[in-house]
Amino acid sequence: MASFDIVNKINSQEIDNTVNNTIKEVNSRYDFRGLHTEVIFNKKDNTIHLVAGDNMKMNALKEMLTRNAIKRGLSPKVLDFKPLEGTSKGHVKMEIIVKEGIDRDTAKGIVKEIKELKLKVQPAIQDNQVRVTGKKIDDLQAVINHLKSLDLDVPLQFVNMK
Template sequence: MPGGASPLDRSTLGGEGVARLMRMRPGSDAGIDGRAPCTPEHPEPTRYKEPQDMADSSFDIVSKVERQEVDNALNQAAKEISQRYDFKNVGASIAWSGEKILMQANSEERVKAILDVFETKLIKRGISLKALDAGEPQLSGKEYKIFASIEEGISQENAKKVAKVIRDEGPKGVKAQVQGDELRVSSKSRDDLQAVQALLKGQDFDFALQFVNYR
């Protein structure tokens, strides 16, 4: 061979390599298999891809309260009651009684005042008063008592109310599915999900709602 180059040994190329070399025309700009090489002027054509459906986005509607925050509010209320002059010598107290909260004093007016203090502390801890179910003052011996509980979870009846609002007033195509004591809202449009949240925030439900688990 000229220039001392060794002739190509077909045995070292293999059948596929030989076939490729045979398809390359000397003096042409074709690449392997006769295809023109990719250049800035002739980029490789974009391959067609089948369109894929967009996955739904979603969030959950829940009604939950952090027990620790309730406990913090109760302790702050108890501290204020112990220090205020208008609660001296009236048997005023607030404490847990099992799963309920017990407030007591020697007059109906004072036990209601204890409830007011507790509600103020709950609000400061970011807890909606819609989660607080407080009973009426009850006379027991010489004391008035108020029992209160913290409500969590969305009942089936309330879940239907929320779902109906979304169905009747929300954007079309938004789905609301009841899952136990929660609801899952889904849509292909994130804007529609935000519109649902704004819609529900404007409703006067008698129970607390939070939006969690964005996906």
């Protein structure tokens, strides 16, 4: 039986590089000089903390972060932007959660999509990934091609093809 896993894995080093590139860009931009701006990546919690002077600077910061993530080969879908909040010093702050793994609802949707193909494959949800098994590799490749064509809220990687 052939099988593969559908996962959403993030390289935390690439997120760290994205944050560092954003910090370099903020330090080199004239419109951010002299303003209080923070970009902090918490590896333990997989979150990015942003602080900017006002809404316009926060939007520019989000755009820089997203652009640098794309340059590093990361999908912007992994960045979950939380609502804007005010700080006591008149600045604005935002938390960004880096989504890793496939949540239960998305996994159920993936399994449903696979079953609608009417191929002889068996999808199974395992923790934060989906394993697909089947006798024919052609059927597994058809599943991969179909899932690549879908627009899901998380980026998918297909690993452990056996």
